[in-house]
Amino acid sequence: MKVTIVGAGNVGATCADVISYRGIASEVVLLDIKEGFAEGKAMDISQCATTTGFNTRVSGSTNDYSKTAGSDVVVITSGIPRKPGMTREELIGINAGIVKTVADNVLAHSPNAIIVVVSNPMDTMTYLTLKATGLPKNRIIGMGGALDSSRFKYYLSKALNKPSNDVDGMVIGGHGDTTMIPLTRLASYCGTPVSTYLTQEEMDKVAADTMVGGATLTGLLGTSAWYAPGASVAYLVDSILNDQRKMIPCSVFLEGEYGQEDICMGVPCIIGKNGIEAIVDVKLNDTEKAAFAKSADAVRAMNADLKSVLA
Numbered sequence: 001m002k003v004t005i006v007g008a009g010n011v012g013a014t015c016a017d018v019i020s021y022r023g024i025a026s027e028v029v030l031l032d033i034k035e036g037f038a039e040g041k042a043m044d045i046s047q048c049a050t051t052t053g054f055n056t057r058v059s060g061s062t063n064d065y066s067k068t069a070g071s072d073v074v075v076i077t078s079g080i081p082r083k084p085g086m087t088r089e090e091l092i093g094i095n096a097g098i099v100k101t102v103a104d105n106v107l108a109h110s111p112n113a114i115i116v117v118v119s120n121p122m123d124t125m126t127y128l129t130l131k132a133t134g135l136p137k138n139r140i141i142g143m144g145g146a147l148d149s150s151r152f153k154y155y156l157s158k159a160l161n162k163p164s165n166d167v168d169g170m171v172i173g174g175h176g177d178t179t180m181i182p183l184t185r186l187a188s189y190c191g192t193p194v195s196t197y198l199t200q201e202e203m204d205k206v207a208a209d210t211m212v213g214g215a216t217l218t219g220l221l222g223t224s225a226w227y228a229p230g231a232s233v234a235y236l237v238d239s240i241l242n243d244q245r246k247m248i249p250c251s252v253f254l255e256g257e258y259g260q261e262d263i264c265m266g267v268p269c270i271i272g273k274n275g276i277e278a279i280v281d282v283k284l285n286d287t288e289k290a291a292f293a294k295s296a297d298a299v300r301a302m303n304a305d306l307k308s309v310l311a
Protein backbone atom coordinates (compact mmCIF):
# COMPACT_ATOMS: atom_id res chain seq x y z
CA MET A 1 0.00 0.00 0.00
CA LYS A 2 1.28 3.44 -0.95
CA VAL A 3 0.85 6.63 1.07
CA THR A 4 1.84 10.09 -0.13
CA ILE A 5 2.33 12.89 2.36
CA VAL A 6 2.35 16.38 0.89
CA GLY A 7 4.30 18.75 3.11
CA ALA A 8 7.47 17.25 4.59
CA GLY A 9 7.52 19.68 7.51
CA ASN A 10 7.04 18.90 11.18
CA VAL A 11 3.69 17.08 10.94
CA GLY A 12 4.27 15.44 7.53
CA ALA A 13 7.69 14.04 8.40
CA THR A 14 6.52 12.80 11.83
CA CYS A 15 3.60 11.07 10.17
CA ALA A 16 5.96 9.43 7.63
CA ASP A 17 8.21 8.34 10.47
CA VAL A 18 5.37 6.72 12.48
CA ILE A 19 3.85 5.05 9.39
CA SER A 20 7.25 3.56 8.50
CA TYR A 21 8.27 2.59 12.01
CA ARG A 22 4.96 0.81 12.57
CA GLY A 23 4.98 -0.81 9.11
CA ILE A 24 1.53 0.62 8.30
CA ALA A 25 2.30 1.04 4.57
CA SER A 26 4.78 -0.63 2.23
CA GLU A 27 5.66 2.68 0.54
CA VAL A 28 5.67 6.30 1.69
CA VAL A 29 6.37 9.29 -0.58
CA LEU A 30 7.05 12.67 1.00
CA LEU A 31 6.59 15.68 -1.27
CA ASP A 32 7.45 19.32 -0.55
CA ILE A 33 8.07 22.48 -2.56
CA LYS A 34 11.33 23.25 -0.73
CA GLU A 35 14.15 21.97 -2.95
CA GLY A 36 15.67 18.75 -1.57
CA PHE A 37 13.77 18.97 1.75
CA ALA A 38 11.47 15.96 1.27
CA GLU A 39 14.35 13.91 -0.14
CA GLY A 40 16.41 14.74 2.97
CA LYS A 41 13.61 13.83 5.38
CA ALA A 42 12.97 10.57 3.49
CA MET A 43 16.65 9.64 3.56
CA ASP A 44 16.91 10.38 7.30
CA ILE A 45 13.80 8.29 8.07
CA SER A 46 15.04 5.46 5.80
CA GLN A 47 18.28 5.31 7.74
CA CYS A 48 16.27 4.21 10.81
CA ALA A 49 15.20 1.01 9.01
CA THR A 50 17.93 -1.25 10.38
CA THR A 51 17.99 0.15 13.91
CA THR A 52 14.23 0.19 14.41
CA GLY A 53 13.53 -2.73 12.08
CA PHE A 54 11.12 -1.70 9.32
CA ASN A 55 10.91 -2.39 5.59
CA THR A 56 8.72 0.47 4.39
CA ARG A 57 10.27 2.19 1.34
CA VAL A 58 10.42 5.94 1.99
CA SER A 59 11.28 8.43 -0.76
CA GLY A 60 11.14 12.17 -1.24
CA SER A 61 10.15 14.45 -4.10
CA THR A 62 10.53 18.16 -4.75
CA ASN A 63 7.12 19.00 -6.20
CA ASP A 64 7.21 16.13 -8.74
CA TYR A 65 3.76 14.57 -8.43
CA SER A 66 4.53 11.78 -10.89
CA LYS A 67 6.35 10.07 -7.98
CA THR A 68 3.08 10.01 -6.02
CA ALA A 69 1.19 8.13 -8.75
CA GLY A 70 -1.11 5.34 -7.64
CA SER A 71 -1.24 6.31 -3.97
CA ASP A 72 -3.96 4.65 -1.91
CA VAL A 73 -3.99 7.44 0.65
CA VAL A 74 -2.75 11.02 0.32
CA VAL A 75 -2.22 13.17 3.41
CA ILE A 76 -2.17 16.96 2.95
CA THR A 77 -0.06 18.74 5.57
CA SER A 78 1.27 21.47 3.28
CA GLY A 79 0.78 25.03 4.45
CA ILE A 80 1.83 27.30 7.25
CA PRO A 81 1.41 26.55 10.96
CA ARG A 82 0.33 29.18 13.49
CA LYS A 83 2.63 31.14 15.78
CA PRO A 84 1.93 31.90 19.46
CA GLY A 85 -1.07 34.21 19.86
CA MET A 86 -2.63 33.26 16.52
CA THR A 87 -5.76 31.18 15.90
CA ARG A 88 -5.88 28.38 13.33
CA GLU A 89 -8.48 30.40 11.44
CA GLU A 90 -5.94 33.12 10.67
CA LEU A 91 -4.09 30.67 8.39
CA ILE A 92 -6.91 30.48 5.84
CA GLY A 93 -5.57 33.20 3.52
CA ILE A 94 -2.36 31.34 2.65
CA ASN A 95 -3.40 27.74 3.23
CA ALA A 96 -6.58 27.70 1.12
CA GLY A 97 -4.64 28.38 -2.10
CA ILE A 98 -1.98 25.80 -1.20
CA VAL A 99 -4.48 23.07 -0.29
CA LYS A 100 -6.56 23.55 -3.43
CA THR A 101 -3.52 23.39 -5.75
CA VAL A 102 -2.17 20.35 -3.92
CA ALA A 103 -5.52 18.51 -4.05
CA ASP A 104 -5.73 19.06 -7.83
CA ASN A 105 -2.16 17.81 -8.37
CA VAL A 106 -2.66 14.80 -6.14
CA LEU A 107 -5.82 13.64 -7.87
CA ALA A 108 -4.29 13.98 -11.33
CA HIS A 109 -1.83 11.21 -10.38
CA SER A 110 -3.85 9.18 -7.85
CA PRO A 111 -7.46 9.35 -9.04
CA ASN A 112 -8.62 6.68 -6.55
CA ALA A 113 -6.88 7.98 -3.45
CA ILE A 114 -8.53 8.68 -0.13
CA ILE A 115 -7.46 12.17 0.95
CA VAL A 116 -6.70 13.02 4.57
CA VAL A 117 -6.68 16.78 5.18
CA VAL A 118 -4.54 18.12 8.02
CA SER A 119 -3.69 21.73 7.09
CA ASN A 120 -5.49 24.39 9.11
CA PRO A 121 -8.10 25.67 9.51
CA MET A 122 -8.74 21.97 9.02
CA ASP A 123 -12.58 21.79 8.83
CA THR A 124 -12.62 24.56 6.23
CA MET A 125 -9.71 22.99 4.30
CA THR A 126 -11.61 19.68 4.30
CA TYR A 127 -14.72 21.43 2.94
CA LEU A 128 -12.57 23.18 0.32
CA THR A 129 -11.00 19.87 -0.78
CA LEU A 130 -14.41 18.24 -1.07
CA LYS A 131 -15.89 21.10 -3.09
CA ALA A 132 -12.81 21.62 -5.27
CA THR A 133 -12.35 17.94 -6.17
CA GLY A 134 -15.99 16.84 -6.31
CA LEU A 135 -14.99 13.51 -4.76
CA PRO A 136 -17.56 11.49 -2.83
CA LYS A 137 -17.64 12.33 0.86
CA ASN A 138 -16.25 9.00 2.00
CA ARG A 139 -12.91 9.84 0.34
CA ILE A 140 -12.26 13.21 2.04
CA ILE A 141 -11.39 12.94 5.73
CA GLY A 142 -10.31 15.81 7.96
CA MET A 143 -7.95 14.84 10.80
CA GLY A 144 -8.58 16.74 14.03
CA GLY A 145 -10.81 14.68 16.29
CA ALA A 146 -8.26 11.87 16.65
CA LEU A 147 -5.73 14.39 17.97
CA ASP A 148 -8.17 16.35 20.10
CA SER A 149 -9.43 13.09 21.64
CA SER A 150 -5.86 12.00 22.42
CA ARG A 151 -5.31 15.33 24.21
CA PHE A 152 -8.64 14.91 26.03
CA LYS A 153 -7.50 11.48 27.25
CA TYR A 154 -4.14 12.95 28.27
CA TYR A 155 -5.77 15.65 30.42
CA LEU A 156 -8.27 13.14 31.84
CA SER A 157 -5.44 10.79 32.79
CA LYS A 158 -3.61 13.65 34.54
CA ALA A 159 -6.75 14.67 36.47
CA LEU A 160 -7.50 11.05 37.42
CA ASN A 161 -3.83 10.21 38.02
CA LYS A 162 -4.38 7.01 36.03
CA PRO A 163 -2.70 5.63 32.86
CA SER A 164 -3.82 7.26 29.58
CA ASN A 165 -4.67 3.92 28.03
CA ASP A 166 -7.17 3.17 30.81
CA VAL A 167 -9.09 6.30 29.84
CA ASP A 168 -11.53 6.70 26.96
CA GLY A 169 -13.20 9.78 25.57
CA MET A 170 -14.02 11.64 22.41
CA VAL A 171 -13.96 15.20 21.10
CA ILE A 172 -16.38 16.24 18.34
CA GLY A 173 -17.23 19.57 16.69
CA GLY A 174 -14.85 21.95 14.95
CA HIS A 175 -11.06 21.69 15.31
CA GLY A 176 -10.74 25.17 16.83
CA ASP A 177 -9.88 26.66 20.23
CA THR A 178 -13.54 27.60 20.83
CA THR A 179 -15.35 25.09 18.59
CA MET A 180 -14.19 21.74 20.04
CA ILE A 181 -16.65 19.75 22.13
CA PRO A 182 -15.01 17.30 24.56
CA LEU A 183 -17.78 14.84 25.47
CA THR A 184 -17.05 14.73 29.20
CA ARG A 185 -20.41 13.12 30.00
CA LEU A 186 -19.40 10.02 28.02
CA ALA A 187 -15.73 9.85 29.09
CA SER A 188 -14.74 6.78 31.06
CA TYR A 189 -12.01 5.22 33.20
CA CYS A 190 -11.87 1.42 32.75
CA GLY A 191 -15.52 1.36 31.72
CA THR A 192 -16.75 3.56 34.58
CA PRO A 193 -17.89 7.19 34.18
CA VAL A 194 -15.16 9.73 35.00
CA SER A 195 -17.80 11.67 36.97
CA THR A 196 -17.41 8.94 39.62
CA TYR A 197 -13.93 10.28 40.38
CA LEU A 198 -13.82 13.91 39.25
CA THR A 199 -15.84 16.93 40.40
CA GLN A 200 -17.74 19.02 37.84
CA GLU A 201 -15.11 21.72 38.29
CA GLU A 202 -12.29 19.24 37.54
CA MET A 203 -14.11 17.93 34.46
CA ASP A 204 -14.71 21.47 33.22
CA LYS A 205 -11.00 22.21 33.57
CA VAL A 206 -10.11 19.06 31.59
CA ALA A 207 -12.48 20.18 28.81
CA ALA A 208 -11.11 23.74 28.80
CA ASP A 209 -7.47 22.52 28.71
CA THR A 210 -8.33 20.13 25.86
CA MET A 211 -9.89 22.89 23.77
CA VAL A 212 -6.78 25.07 23.95
CA GLY A 213 -4.42 22.07 23.83
CA GLY A 214 -2.97 23.13 20.47
CA ALA A 215 -2.61 26.76 21.53
CA THR A 216 -0.82 25.72 24.75
CA LEU A 217 1.74 23.74 22.76
CA THR A 218 2.14 26.55 20.22
CA GLY A 219 2.93 28.91 23.09
CA LEU A 220 5.55 26.51 24.48
CA LEU A 221 7.12 25.51 21.16
CA GLY A 222 6.91 28.74 19.12
CA THR A 223 5.16 26.82 16.33
CA SER A 224 2.35 24.29 16.48
CA ALA A 225 2.76 20.71 17.68
CA TRP A 226 3.83 17.76 15.53
CA TYR A 227 4.45 14.52 17.48
CA ALA A 228 0.82 13.88 18.50
CA PRO A 229 -0.55 15.34 15.23
CA GLY A 230 1.75 13.10 13.13
CA ALA A 231 0.91 10.04 15.22
CA SER A 232 -2.82 10.82 14.99
CA VAL A 233 -2.65 10.93 11.20
CA ALA A 234 -0.78 7.60 11.18
CA TYR A 235 -3.49 6.10 13.45
CA LEU A 236 -6.14 7.19 10.95
CA VAL A 237 -4.16 5.95 7.94
CA ASP A 238 -3.70 2.58 9.69
CA SER A 239 -7.46 2.21 10.11
CA ILE A 240 -7.94 2.96 6.38
CA LEU A 241 -5.17 0.81 4.91
CA ASN A 242 -5.75 -2.14 7.21
CA ASP A 243 -9.55 -1.80 7.12
CA GLN A 244 -9.68 -1.71 10.91
CA ARG A 245 -13.08 0.01 11.01
CA LYS A 246 -12.10 1.94 14.12
CA MET A 247 -14.49 4.60 15.38
CA ILE A 248 -12.55 7.85 15.13
CA PRO A 249 -13.98 11.38 15.26
CA CYS A 250 -13.15 12.95 11.89
CA SER A 251 -14.21 16.01 9.94
CA VAL A 252 -16.64 14.80 7.29
CA PHE A 253 -19.24 16.34 5.00
CA LEU A 254 -22.59 16.37 6.80
CA GLU A 255 -25.90 16.00 4.97
CA GLY A 256 -28.36 16.19 7.83
CA GLU A 257 -26.33 14.18 10.35
CA TYR A 258 -26.15 15.92 13.73
CA GLY A 259 -28.66 18.45 12.38
CA GLN A 260 -26.17 20.03 9.95
CA GLU A 261 -25.86 20.29 6.17
CA ASP A 262 -23.25 21.51 3.69
CA ILE A 263 -20.42 21.63 6.22
CA CYS A 264 -17.43 19.49 7.24
CA MET A 265 -16.90 19.04 10.96
CA GLY A 266 -15.93 16.45 13.52
CA VAL A 267 -18.29 13.56 14.25
CA PRO A 268 -17.63 9.92 15.15
CA CYS A 269 -16.93 7.89 12.00
CA ILE A 270 -16.14 4.28 11.21
CA ILE A 271 -12.86 4.41 9.27
CA GLY A 272 -12.01 1.56 6.90
CA LYS A 273 -10.78 0.72 3.42
CA ASN A 274 -13.30 3.05 1.77
CA GLY A 275 -12.41 5.94 4.06
CA ILE A 276 -15.55 7.05 5.91
CA GLU A 277 -17.54 3.82 6.09
CA ALA A 278 -20.29 5.29 8.29
CA ILE A 279 -21.11 8.22 10.52
CA VAL A 280 -22.13 7.08 13.99
CA ASP A 281 -25.17 8.79 15.50
CA VAL A 282 -24.20 9.27 19.14
CA LYS A 283 -27.20 10.65 21.03
CA LEU A 284 -26.25 14.07 22.39
CA ASN A 285 -28.09 15.78 25.24
CA ASP A 286 -29.55 19.27 24.79
CA THR A 287 -26.42 21.06 26.04
CA GLU A 288 -24.18 19.07 23.68
CA LYS A 289 -26.59 19.65 20.78
CA ALA A 290 -26.51 23.39 21.43
CA ALA A 291 -22.70 23.34 21.57
CA PHE A 292 -22.60 21.44 18.26
CA ALA A 293 -24.92 23.97 16.59
CA LYS A 294 -22.80 26.88 17.89
CA SER A 295 -19.62 25.18 16.68
CA ALA A 296 -21.21 24.68 13.25
CA ASP A 297 -22.10 28.39 13.04
CA ALA A 298 -18.43 29.29 13.57
CA VAL A 299 -17.15 26.73 11.04
CA ARG A 300 -19.77 27.85 8.49
CA ALA A 301 -18.72 31.49 8.90
CA MET A 302 -15.15 30.48 8.11
CA ASN A 303 -16.24 28.49 5.05
CA ALA A 304 -17.83 31.67 3.67
CA ASP A 305 -14.29 33.03 3.25
CA LEU A 306 -13.63 30.37 0.60
CA LYS A 307 -15.84 32.03 -2.00
CA SER A 308 -12.94 33.60 -3.93
CA VAL A 309 -10.86 30.37 -3.84
CA LEU A 310 -13.76 28.23 -5.05
CA ALA A 311 -14.96 30.73 -7.69
Ligand SMILES: NC(=O)C1=CN([C@@H]2O[C@H](COP(=O)(O)OP(=O)(O)OC[C@H]3O[C@@H](n4cnc5c(N)ncnc54)[C@H](O)[C@@H]3O)[C@@H](O)[C@H]2O)C=CC1
Nearest residue numbers: 007009010011032033078079080081118119120122143229
Ligand atom coordinates in the same frame (compact mmCIF):
# COMPACT_ATOMS: atom_id res chain seq x y z
N1 LIG B 1 -5.40 19.10 11.77
C1 LIG B 1 -4.59 19.04 12.81
O1 LIG B 1 -4.90 18.42 13.83
C2 LIG B 1 -3.27 19.72 12.74
C3 LIG B 1 -2.98 20.58 11.72
N2 LIG B 1 -1.76 21.18 11.62
C4 LIG B 1 -1.54 22.03 10.46
O2 LIG B 1 -0.72 21.31 9.53
C5 LIG B 1 0.01 22.24 8.73
C6 LIG B 1 1.47 21.87 8.71
O3 LIG B 1 2.05 22.07 9.99
P1 LIG B 1 3.63 21.82 10.22
O4 LIG B 1 4.01 20.54 9.59
O5 LIG B 1 3.90 22.07 11.63
O6 LIG B 1 4.24 23.01 9.34
P2 LIG B 1 5.69 23.07 8.67
O7 LIG B 1 5.94 24.49 8.31
O8 LIG B 1 6.69 22.38 9.53
O9 LIG B 1 5.53 22.20 7.33
C7 LIG B 1 4.72 22.59 6.27
C8 LIG B 1 5.42 22.18 4.99
O10 LIG B 1 4.55 22.45 3.88
C9 LIG B 1 5.39 22.78 2.79
N3 LIG B 1 4.61 23.41 1.73
C10 LIG B 1 4.12 24.67 1.68
N4 LIG B 1 3.47 24.86 0.51
C11 LIG B 1 3.54 23.70 -0.18
C12 LIG B 1 3.05 23.28 -1.44
N5 LIG B 1 2.36 24.09 -2.23
N6 LIG B 1 3.32 22.03 -1.83
C13 LIG B 1 4.03 21.18 -1.04
N7 LIG B 1 4.52 21.54 0.16
C14 LIG B 1 4.27 22.77 0.59
C15 LIG B 1 6.44 23.69 3.40
O11 LIG B 1 7.59 23.80 2.56
C16 LIG B 1 6.71 22.98 4.73
O12 LIG B 1 7.81 22.09 4.62
C17 LIG B 1 -0.30 23.61 9.31
O13 LIG B 1 -1.32 24.25 8.57
C18 LIG B 1 -0.79 23.31 10.71
O14 LIG B 1 -1.63 24.31 11.23
C19 LIG B 1 -0.79 20.95 12.53
C20 LIG B 1 -1.01 20.11 13.59
C21 LIG B 1 -2.28 19.45 13.80
Ligand SMILES: O=C([O-])CC(=O)C(=O)O
Nearest residue numbers: 082088214215224225229
Ligand atom coordinates in the same frame (compact mmCIF):
# COMPACT_ATOMS: atom_id res chain seq x y z
O1 LIG C 1 -2.62 24.16 17.17
C1 LIG C 1 -2.40 24.21 15.96
O2 LIG C 1 -2.40 25.27 15.29
C2 LIG C 1 -2.11 22.94 15.24
C3 LIG C 1 -3.21 22.02 15.49
O3 LIG C 1 -4.22 22.05 14.84
C4 LIG C 1 -3.12 21.24 16.72
O4 LIG C 1 -2.01 20.95 17.22
O5 LIG C 1 -4.19 20.88 17.24
